[in-house]
Amino acid sequence: MTAPPIVRLENVTKSYGKVESLRGVTLDIGANEIVGLIGDNGAGKSTLIKILTGVERPTSGSITIKGEKINAGSYSVREAQKLRIETVYQESSLGEKQPLWRNFFVGRPITNRFGFINVKAQREAAEHIMRTTIGFRGVGIDVNTPVSSLSGGERQGVAIGRAMYFESDLIVLDEPTVALAIKEVQKVLDFIRSIKAGGRTCIYIEHNIHHVHEVCDRLIVLDRGKVALDVPTSDMTYAELTEFLMSLHAPARNTA
Amino acid sequence: MAGTRQAARSGWLARFLALEGVPIAIVFAVLIGLFVITAPGAFTGYRIYMSFMATVPPPMIVALGLTLVVVAGEIDLSFPAVIAFASYVFCLLFKEYDLTFVAFGAAILVGVVMGLINGLVITKLGMPSLIATLAMLFVWGGFVTVVSGGISLAIPTVRGTAIHTIFAGRIGVFPVQFLWALGTAVVVWFLLNRHRFGESLLFIGDSLKVARVVGIATDREKIKLFTLMGGLSAFAGVLLSLETSTYFSQAGMGYLLIVVASVFIGGTSIFGGSGKVIGTVFGALIVAVIEAGLVASGIQGFWTRFYIGVVFIVAVTMNTAIEDPDKVPLLRDLRAFTRN
Numbered sequence: 288m289t290a291p292p293i294v295r296l297e298n299v300t301k302s303y304g305k306v307e308s309l310r311g312v313t314l315d316i317g318a319n320e321i322v323g324l325i326g327d328n329g330a331g332k333s334t335l336i337k338i339l340t341g342v343e344r345p346t347s348g349s350i351t352i353k354g355e356k357i358n359a360g361s362y363s364v365r366e367a368q369k370l371r372i373e374t375v376y377q378e379s380s381l382g383e384k385q386p387l388w389r390n391f392f393v394g395r396p397i398t399n400r401f402g403f404i405n406v407k408a409q410r411e412a413a414e415h416i417m418r419t420t421i422g423f424r425g426v427g428i429d430v431n432t433p434v435s436s437l438s439g440g441e442r443q444g445v446a447i448g449r450a451m452y453f454e455s456d457l458i459v460l461d462e463p464t465v466a467l468a469i470k471e472v473q474k475v476l477d478f479i480r481s482i483k484a485g486g487r488t489c490i491y492i493e494h495n496i497h498h499v500h501e502v503c504d505r506l507i508v509l510d511r512g513k514v515a516l517d518v519p520t521s522d523m524t525y526a527e528l529t530e531f532l533m534s535l536h537a538p539a540r541n542t543a
Numbered sequence: 544m545a546g547t548r549q550a551a552r553s554g555w556l557a558r559f560l561a562l563e564g565v566p567i568a569i570v571f572a573v574l575i576g577l578f579v580i581t582a583p584g585a586f587t588g589y590r591i592y593m594s595f596m597a598t599v600p601p602p603m604i605v606a607l608g609l610t611l612v613v614v615a616g617e618i619d620l621s622f623p624a625v626i627a628f629a630s631y632v633f634c635l636l637f638k639e640y641d642l643t644f645v646a647f648g649a650a651i652l653v654g655v656v657m658g659l660i661n662g663l664v665i666t667k668l669g670m671p672s673l674i675a676t677l678a679m680l681f682v683w684g685g686f687v688t689v690v691s692g693g694i695s696l697a698i699p700t701v702r703g704t705a706i707h708t709i710f711a712g713r714i715g716v717f718p719v720q721f722l723w724a725l726g727t728a729v730v731v732w733f734l735l736n737r738h739r740f741g742e743s744l745l746f747i748g749d750s751l752k753v754a755r756v757v758g759i760a761t762d763r764e765k766i767k768l769f770t771l772m773g774g775l776s777a778f779a780g781v782l783l784s785l786e787t788s789t790y791f792s793q794a795g796m797g798y799l800l801i802v803v804a805s806v807f808i809g810g811t812s813i814f815g816g817s818g819k820v821i822g823t824v825f826g827a828l829i830v831a832v833i834e835a836g837l838v839a840s841g842i843q844g845f846w847t848r849f850y851i852g853v854v855f856i857v858a859v860t861m862n863t864a865i866e867d868p869d870k871v872p873l874l875r876d877l878r879a880f881t882r883n
């Protein structure tokens with residue numbers, strides 16, 4: 288890697304009480320890389336993402352973003368957004384009772400200098416996102432629809448559309464294609480390719496190894512809170528990767 | 544058949560009923576109508592209206608603050624003590640030092656600090672607001688009773704001062720404080736529906752977890768919320784002192800139930816994530832008009848609470864039914880029954 292990495296994690300650990308979700312993770316995410324993060328259920332992928340995006344604080348270890356060392360005490364989702372990191376979380380990050388025009392912009396609404404929201408501008412932008420990026424053709428859905436009346440896939444679409452809109456430098460996608468129909472999955476994959484083409488960076492968490500292998504430059508496998516593999520995708524065929532992942536499972540199965 | 548009925552429902556009538564505050568305004572109008580019939584003497588004259596416009600502002604202002612609190616999925620039960628404390632500070636500074644606007648400022652400041660402490664206890668000790676503010680009701684209530692020595696203060700000379708004219712004077716026969724209450728309602732409406740602070744409250748009430756994930760500083764916003772609630776409660780306390788030109792340590796306690804009732808009669812959901820400011824304005828008016836109206840109708844005062852309760856049930860059911868009739872199980876079953 289020639290350019291300095293956009294993200295560097297060193298020895299990051301995270302414990303929830305007695306559960307050690309991350310046990311010393313060290314990794315770099317290079318600029319304009321598409322990195323696939325894979326591993327078993329409970330391997331610690333989402334935890335890693337939450338630490339990176341300021342939702343959770345690491346128990347120990349250091350985070351460097353764009354060359355700047357992050358102060359764990361003051362790091363927050365807002366800080367991450369200011370560093371132009373955008374995330375689609377695995378769990379819902381939408382306000383159920385709130386209309387779409389609020390959900391697209393929550394956390395960073397379009398306001399005047401007194402903090403009053405420009406509802407008209409937000410409605411128009413939301414309308415635009417829905418027509419162009421997500422391609423909602425759903426009957427009866429408009430910018431005033433509350434999230435509670437959307438289908439699972441539509442919700443996912445809203446979260447992804449929101450991530451697309453803010454054109455951040457690093458986009459983190461935690462299982463974005465869950466609940467999506469095949470056409471929409473293709474759109475997400477196209478989006479990931481457009482991130483690459485636009486010179487931006489992406490961390491892509493996905494259980495469908497086929498998709499990961501197809502779009503990612505590099506693969507990182509997490510296994511019970513540790514990095515088990517970190518290789519360029521070109522070093523491994525799809526079959527080899529599958530075999531590696533299965534071999535990871537095997538000892539665990541034997542000891543159980 | 545069902546299709547045309549659906550179309551009719553989504554017509555102008557449904558849209559009119561769905562406007563914020565319309566259903567509850569209708570309840571209010573119906574009540575006034577009933578009282579005009581049962582107590583024509585009082586309710587066709589202007590005096591009774593002027594009298595309740597003079598007395599309703601303090602509970603209305605507190606109810607507006609409480610609406611924001613409920614939107615965020617929280618509750619504040621400490622406001623009666625804040626009202627009493629602010630009222631005490633104002634009356635004491637006026638009586639002892641002849642202070643007016645400074646006394647006003649000091650009273651508001653006391654409320655703000657008490658609200659801030661509430662916010663800190665809730666966020667930093669991680670206590671549910673119901674428990675924390677109930678405890679604070681005892682703490683502040685006990686404290687003000689001790690500090691004031693349990694006695695009342697009368698400040699009759701406050702009438703005629705500039706501060707009295709501004710906050711509790713009369714324009715002709717019209718009580719000025721009602722304008723302050725309406726002004727507060729407008730500010731609170733914009734705060735909730737058009738300001739980023741209100742949006743934070745909506746998302747916090749919707750789901751605290753989601754609010755955190757989208758980058759809302761949930762603790763800071765909650766502290767701001769309880770501080771604002773403290774300030775509004777104190778404002779109500781001062782208005783009460785100005786109108787009645789007294790302080791007594793139980794001032795405010797009488798508002799506890801009617802303020803909470805006003806918020807929910809107005810249609811704000813107890814589950815958080817949404818709130819109806821205009822509803823709260825009418826909620827407070829409804830409670831006040833029932834009190835005034837029953838007395839004028841010659842019904843014993845004891846019945847007041849009974850009728851507030853009945854109207855409470857009717858108003859909340861009506862609000863739900865207008866939003867979606869199927870959310871009221873009885874109506875849903877009736878509709879299903881008539882369709883068969």
Ligand SMILES: Nc1ncnc2c1ncn2[C@@H]1O[C@H](COP(=O)(O)OP(=O)(O)OP(=O)(O)O)[C@@H](O)[C@H]1O
Binds near residue numbers: 303306329333335377
């Ligand atoms: N808030 C929490 N409290 C306690 N334990 C947690 C919490 N969040 C995660 N964990 C634990 O940390 C471990 C890693 O969880 P994580 O969500 O990071 O897994 P994951 O790799 O994203 O799995 P999946 O593929 O199923 O999404 C799990 O054992 C989980 O039980």
Ligand SMILES: [Mg+2]
Binds near residue numbers: 332333377461
């Ligand atoms: Mg996960």
